[in-house]
Amino acid sequence: xxxxxxxxxxxxxxxxxTATDCTDLFVDGVMGAMVRDGVVRMxxxxxxxxxxxxxxxxxxxxxxxxxxxxxxxLHSALESIMSKxxxxxxxxxxxxxxxx
Numbered sequence: 123x124x125x126x127x128x129x130x131x132x133x134x135x136x137x138x139x140t141a142t143d144c145t146d147l148f149v150d151g152v153m154g155a156m157v158r159d160g161v162v163r164m165x166x167x168x169x170x171x172x173x174x175x176x177x178x179x180x181x182x183x184x185x186x187x188x189x190x191x192x193x194x195x196l197h198s199a200l201e202s203i204m205s206k207x208x209x210x211x212x213x214x215x216x217x218x219x220x221x222x
Contacts, residue, residue, distance in 0.1 A: 147184055154182075162193045 147166070154165040164187075167180040188196065 149183060153180055160190060162188045162190065164188075
């Protein structure tokens with residue numbers, strides 16, 4: 123993991139290695155987050171058109187299960203990323219681009 127890939131919520135003194143079976147997973151969002159017995163469960167979804175191509179449907183592609191402390195760490199990392207995106211002007215919707 124390069125320095126530019128690191129996000130907030132990580133201890134600077136922590137040693138992080140990447141498992142050989144680590145894979146990348148693209149998701150469009152989270153639906154159905156819940157807490158049960160102190161464990162947080164989130165459905166990670168992708169959006170796509172149905173077979174007819176008329177309606178958008180959500181497909182659960184993975185479930186993320188985390189401890190409460192893990193969720194706090196994730197929240198901290200996402201806050202750090204969002205502040206960087208805000209500073210750089212990246213809103214993700216490309217509404218800042220002028221056409222022509």
